[in-house]
Amino acid sequence: MxxxxxxxxxxxxxxxxxxxDAAEGPAKPFAGQSLDVAxxxxxxxxxxxxxxLRAFGDRTGARVRYTSGGGDLGVLVSGQVAxxxxxxxxxxxxxxxxxxxxxxxxxxxxxGSAAEAVRTHFSPQWQRFGSVGDRLYGVYFKxxxxxxxxxxxxxxxxxxxxxxATLDDLTxxxxxxxxxxxxxxxxxxxxxxxxxxxFENLFLQLxxxxxxxxxxxxxxxxxxPAVVDTLRAMGRYWAAPRFLQGGPAGALQTTxxxxxxxxxGQRPRAGMLYEGDFVTTEIARLGRxxxxxxxxxxxxxxxxxxxxxxxxxxxxxVAFTDxxxxxxxxxxxxxxxxxxxxxxxxxxxxxxxxxxxxxYPDATTRALAESLQRATTVRFDLSDxxxxxxxxxxxxxxxxxxxxxxxxxxxxxxxxxxxxxxxAAIAYGGA
Amino acid sequence: MARTARSWPAAWFLAPAVLLVGxxxxxxxxxxxxxxxxxxxxxxxxxxxxxxDVVTTPRIRQAxxxxxxxxxxxxxxxxxxxxxxxxxxxxxxxxxxxxxxxFMPMAISLxxxxxxxxxxxxxxxxxxxxxxxxxxxxxxxVPPAPYPGARARDGQGLVAGGGAVQTGRTVAAGETVLLPxxxxxxxRLPPTARPAPAPAPGAGIxxxxxxxxxxxxxxxxxxxxxxxxxxxxxxxxxxxxxVVARTRTAGDGTFRxxxxxxxxYVVRLTAANFTEPFAGLTWLxxxxxxxxxxxxxxxxxxxxxxxxxxxxxAAIPKETVEAARVDGAGDWQILRKVTVPLxxxxxxxxxxxxxxxxxxxxxxxxxxxxxxxxxxxxxxxLEMWRSSFGDIGRASALGVLLLVLxxxxxxxxxxxxxxxxx
Numbered sequence: 001m002x003x004x005x006x007x008x009x010x011x012x013x014x015x016x017x018x019x020x021d022a023a024e025g026p027a028k029p030f031a032g033q034s035l036d037v038a039x040x041x042x043x044x045x046x047x048x049x050x051x052x053l054r055a056f057g058d059r060t061g062a063r064v065r066y067t068s069g070g071g072d073l074g075v076l077v078s079g080q081v082a083x084x085x086x087x088x089x090x091x092x093x094x095x096x097x098x099x100x101x102x103x104x105x106x107x108x109x110x111x112g113s114a115a116e117a118v119r120t121h122f123s124p125q126w127q128r129f130g131s132v133g134d135r136l137y138g139v140y141f142k143x144x145x146x147x148x149x150x151x152x153x154x155x156x157x158x159x160x161x162x163x164x165a166t167l168d169d170l171t172x173x174x175x176x177x178x179x180x181x182x183x184x185x186x187x188x189x190x191x192x193x194x195x196x197x198x199f200e201n202l203f204l205q206l207x208x209x210x211x212x213x214x215x216x217x218x219x220x221x222x223x224x225p226a227v228v229d230t231l232r233a234m235g236r237y238w239a240a241p242r243f244l245q246g247g248p249a250g251a252l253q254t255t256x257x258x259x260x261x262x263x264x265g266q267r268p269r270a271g272m273l274y275e276g277d278f279v280t281t282e283i284a285r286l287g288r289x290x291x292x293x294x295x296x297x298x299x300x301x302x303x304x305x306x307x308x309x310x311x312x313x314x315x316x317x318v319a320f321t322d323x324x325x326x327x328x329x330x331x332x333x334x335x336x337x338x339x340x341x342x343x344x345x346x347x348x349x350x351x352x353x354x355x356x357x358x359x360y361p362d363a364t365t366r367a368l369a370e371s372l373q374r375a376t377t378v379r380f381d382l383s384d385x386x387x388x389x390x391x392x393x394x395x396x397x398x399x400x401x402x403x404x405x406x407x408x409x410x411x412x413x414x415x416x417x418x419x420x421x422x423x424a425a426i427a428y429g430g431a
Numbered sequence: 432m433a434r435t436a437r438s439w440p441a442a443w444f445l446a447p448a449v450l451l452v453g454x455x456x457x458x459x460x461x462x463x464x465x466x467x468x469x470x471x472x473x474x475x476x477x478x479x480x481x482x483x484d485v486v487t488t489p490r491i492r493q494a495x496x497x498x499x500x501x502x503x504x505x506x507x508x509x510x511x512x513x514x515x516x517x518x519x520x521x522x523x524x525x526x527x528x529x530x531x532x533x534f535m536p537m538a539i540s541l542x543x544x545x546x547x548x549x550x551x552x553x554x555x556x557x558x559x560x561x562x563x564x565x566x567x568x569x570x571x572x573v574p575p576a577p578y579p580g581a582r583a584r585d586g587q588g589l590v591a592g593g594g595a596v597q598t599g600r601t602v603a604a605g606e607t608v609l610l611p612x613x614x615x616x617x618x619r620l621p622p623t624a625r626p627a628p629a630p631a632p633g634a635g636i637x638x639x640x641x642x643x644x645x646x647x648x649x650x651x652x653x654x655x656x657x658x659x660x661x662x663x664x665x666x667x668x669x670x671x672x673x674v675v676a677r678t679r680t681a682g683d684g685t686f687r688x689x690x691x692x693x694x695x696y697v698v699r700l701t702a703a704n705f706t707e708p709f710a711g712l713t714w715l716x717x718x719x720x721x722x723x724x725x726x727x728x729x730x731x732x733x734x735x736x737x738x739x740x741x742x743x744x745a746a747i748p749k750e751t752v753e754a755a756r757v758d759g760a761g762d763w764q765i766l767r768k769v770t771v772p773l774x775x776x777x778x779x780x781x782x783x784x785x786x787x788x789x790x791x792x793x794x795x796x797x798x799x800x801x802x803x804x805x806x807x808x809x810x811x812x813l814e815m816w817r818s819s820f821g822d823i824g825r826a827s828a829l830g831v832l833l834l835v836l837x838x839x840x841x842x843x844x845x846x847x848x849x850x851x852x853x
Contacts, residue, residue, distance in 0.1 A: 074820070075820055078820065157646065158617065158646055159646055160645075160646030160647040160649075178613075178614055179613040179614055179644050180614075180616075180617075180644050180646065181614055181615045181616030181617060181619070181644070182616065189803055190801035190802050190803045191802050192802055192803075241580075241582075242580060242614065246554070246555075246710075249713060249716065250554065250710075252716070252801070252803040252804075253553075253554040253713060253715060253716065253801060253803070255801065255802075267557070388821070389821055399802070400806060403802070403803045406803075407803070
């Protein structure tokens, strides 16, 4: 019942600009207008998102066209902005990028009914993630829980271990797995971003949310002892014999998809894989382990086992034009109804408060989504909040420096921290 | 007067070409040069700072170095391969079919070739065919160790050193030594492995080597029921640092050397038992990534060189070759003294074309080198592309640098073209 009302509310929000009068019947206020939307999604995700957009078109008469930028979305969007023909809406995964567009005036603040829809359906925390200063720019249509470690049930059974709650337990469990003849962890070091996620989770647990915020806001230098301690813990784990599949050198050759196959493929090798909720799609594709059965997850362990602190990510819808039809689409994307279309098909988490968790296709996805809602502390992926040259793209300095650290995990963490600080100084100075 | 009158129509006919060249070639070059003296946004003038930046940034210096390697190695190897194939293909029947097959990679884009070779060069011998061959050959000569990566359980009186595991104290005849090992994958134990028996006393020195891991309730250093003995472990007995006896464990992990008497023995499980398997080479790691990519480039372009050189060699008069043969020249001598000198113009043309082509190599690096090796594998064109999204000034400086480097080759080709027209 509650769900039904929420859906109705969402519909209203979408149609508010045209007047939401049930008696009037289905009006098509934007018939003949067209919208261009860009995002990173390809393949199945693209098909699902296009379904969401089609539903908007059916209701309002607007023609919505989706363009996928894949990993080069930033290039696509900035190119269109520079050419003076920006997309109406872009689904941007990095708050740092949103802030840049907000500062340059290319992104348009969310106003009117769209802003109202966001305030109704999103927690203050997620509204803040979408804001620059005190103005709202982004609707977090899709969210990611990046604080889960996936493990192979059979490997844990064979080693007689249970999911760890503390960081010390994680080391013990890893060692026991190794003793039982299984490599502990697969790390996709060939891609840079998983390493930044490692750092962020460990830093959030070891240094706490306040230090995390200050590091993200560049109030804390990268040479801070808390950063050095995090790097030390990370290096120690990476350097431990047989903890990493293929050792550090092998990890550097392992791409994201390979790392999933190393744990959940036809010839599984490692017992654990640290990556966000989006791994599920890949595990399902490999087909050997079932999510929730053979492939399970536990929350990223904390220092004292309390848990509840999560590193999150997400794609935010950002408007680059302020036409009424654009804002109507923004309002629609903030509605639980739009989220439900995509959530129903799996591989998608929403932080829309109005969304009924029952629409998720399986218990694991539902639990992941609920953990995002329930978490006491949610912090956005730190590297995504930094300038793109530092943390947000192929060849970015933070990615590269962490890869160099993985190549030689014995490096003095203070040296690595100093290099990060130098790189950050350049990136922030140039931004 | 007459001259002017005649040049008017010429100017009209030239105008479209001039416009096109101006708009698509000259204007972009001018704009790029102008930008190269400006800052990241392309507005503020910075003088030569971008060029200074280019030669001082380690990453770009690495790219310059890689470009030098590419230019020195790739065109020469491709031309040599093309020459060799062109000459050999003349000798076989169905030469045309051979040529077509060898030319086929040219029809594949460098990106597709790169993606294919990314798999070919994969580090894991299970996936990468190159490493599968390398490991296969290696293992044929050096059989892999039976228990790679296994280690002694801590706190059981065993010490590790140099990859081997040995007793920390000396043992005397009549003792049975317990040698518990960890880190053994149950599925990979030899099928002959049987449960380890309780240590039994006997003459001389004996012992049990077993996998001391039970998921629940296993006691460290104790042979729990179901724990498997490790067969075929190489055991050495030392006395005063010298090996006095050698044996291998039986199917249940036991061994016994009844001939030994007295005391002061050390039992050692040799390092050969535990050596990590040879996993091939990291082709796409920092050290080998550029040679590996040059290999792909040769695969793609050798056909091009071959076709041009074949055409060139067809133009060599048969009489010349026959005359040389009558004079007693061998195949090798004919190739070196007759064919190659006569084909020099074609070979130079191929070399130069490839040099200019190699300068702008970009897609191959982007696709083949994993993210972690993009720095060590980088080339100027890739750096230019990367910079262009954030720093138009530096990207332009790199573009100008590429242009300057390519100019000698281009000019030489133009010069040759003019000469042959005359």
